[in-house]
């Protein structure tokens with residue numbers, strides 16, 4: 001939008017210098033307009049949507065562990081809390097599957113660790129199903145034996161067109177907002193995406209096995225960027241869905 005305004009100015013004879021002089025002012029003006037214009041529209045797209053936010057792992061299950069010993073379960077919880085708050089402010093009905101450092105199997109569970117993990121996942125899915133959620137967002141951090149890999153990435157079940165749209169929209173926002181990844185949204189088979197009826201997306205916020213990304217993932221500022229990207233991605237996908245249904 002901003003780019004087009006500058007081109008129009010350039011088309012007028014003798015106004016190239018004026019365009020150059022006005023460019024910084026236009027940039028500030030354009031940014032303000034798009035921000036003010038975009039936020040209420042994004043909020044409208046999310047109003048009354050039932051969105052489950054799943055902070056991956058928790059309690060006995062730390063998930064991945066970074067070189068500086070930061071735990072995936074702590075990072076997913078911090079990001080999920082911020083995401084819940086953004087989505088709620090936009091009018092979405094948010095269900096946080098975990099709000100503390102705990103798993104969902106329950107204190108009195110007496111099976112093996114593997115059975116406990118399975119029960120924990122089954123309860124997460126059951127809660128989303130029981131609440132008739134529209135969207136399921138599961139937050140995780142990636143890890144690999146090689147420390148070289150980095151970048152946030154989304155995954156979705158191949159049989160959900162809606163999940164695919166959300167995953168691609170979030171991935172687009174990661175590329176735009178974070179500016180440090182060229183990864184693409186991918187299909188994947190996960191217990192959660194395979195066992196829920198709603199559009200379910202796994203969001204891997206980055207590689208905890210990469211020392212630089214581990215530092216980013218524990219920073220409040222970077223977590224806010226991630227949350228903004230996830231929030232905008234979900235909102236954008238719903239705006240597109242609205243346009244599609246009105247065609």
Ligand SMILES: [Zn+2]
Pocket residue numbers: 056057063064072140141
């Ligand atoms: Zn995980």
